[in-house]
Amino acid sequence: MKKIILSASLALILLANLRADAQIKLNDIFKKVTEKQRTTSSTGTPSQLEIGQGIKEALQIGVSAGADRLSARDGFLGNLAVKILMPPEAQKVEKTLRSIGLNSLCDNVILSLNRAAEDAAKEAKPIFIAAIKQMTLADASNILLGNNDAATSYFKRVTTAQLLEKFSPVVKNSLNKVNAGKYYSDLTTQYNRLPLVKPVSTDLTGYVTQKAIDGLFIEVAKEELKIRGNLNSRSTTLLQKVFGYANRKKG
Template sequence: MQRRALMRGIPAALLLGPALLRPAQALTSTDAAAGMRTALERGAASAVDLLGRPDGFLGNPKVRIPLPPALDQAAGVLKLMGQQRQVDELVTAMNRAAEAAVPEARTLLLDAVKSMSVDDALGIVRGGDTSVTEFFAARTRQPLTQRFLPIVTRATEKVALAQRYNELVGRAGAMGLVKAEDANLERHVTAKAVDGLYFMIGEEERKIRKDPLGTGSALLQKVFGRP
């Protein structure tokens, strides 16, 4: 009986036009935006916590920062020449530099989420697997790079990374394998650190979508929960 009454009411609502439908649609959009904003805030904070600690990058194969391509090509030869330890130390130092820089991202990321519009949020909800990365990259890549680069540079100086890198590139260059001027280690590490951060935010956000109940948030359960 109730179902019949409901079905009879639908044509009436449609005939009355958008005026009756608009409040419900606005509420739905607002809820979706609020849910996505909360999910990204949690995802960003979690990603910073996961990466900004010892082995955050080095111990995670998904975001572990490799040698620059040119140097990576020469690494095999250098290892054969007895430079295995130096190559390993270089990779470790690069990832430690990224781990030292990532905590500085927290404020920038959260500010980007707070400034998110309803359209931004709905675009992410409806978007593909890269929608989260695209949102953050458009708003934070440049300021994150500017903030990370001096931190990475200081970290490399602290662990003598620049000296190691110059030594390795010099040896590879002497063998004709790479030109030292073709690589900038600090910028390589910074770019990979930013990329890894975006990747982890996306991973954490997908976890929230998959298990909103596990977050303990009624809003996230309402937006992402399944009946």
């Protein structure tokens, strides 16, 4: 009787081991199939629709990140690539006034110019998103297989007029809010009182509006390069497939 029970127990143990081995093998097969499907889906040739979707997804991520950075406090002021300095015609003024100890007056003007640009940048995201939504499949394909600044060039072409229209009143209001006009008037008044100098004036609103837009496109270009060149920025299977295809096409 003991031999029968022992034999039965051994048989059950053997059967359990066989089932466990079979399950492990099935899991291995399933894992390999899944990995193959994932690799195929991320390395195959994308359809025109996938290219359109991938480009729109990538650009929406990129422009949102760029606009958010610039619209934050010190987004312009703390970023040397886009920081707004004195208008060119006033830089001689700044140098002269700093040489006679009027640093705070100059600093106040520069601070107010950058705060105005940061306020204006908040208006950029919906304009860029609208431009992405109206993008055609041909636009998307040209961007994907074009130069490294193809997306930035597209945005410049289709959004600049809207950005100027939206930014200008925001900049004007912001400059008034932070007394930029007064600071700049004080600065130019002090300078114009100096003997033998040529009087200086400038359109601050127009100047800051254009510099804010220039800064915005600098950030967009930075995001575009990141998506094209940094594999870690391709956060979805679709992005991996679309930009992997672009890399293969470009050699």
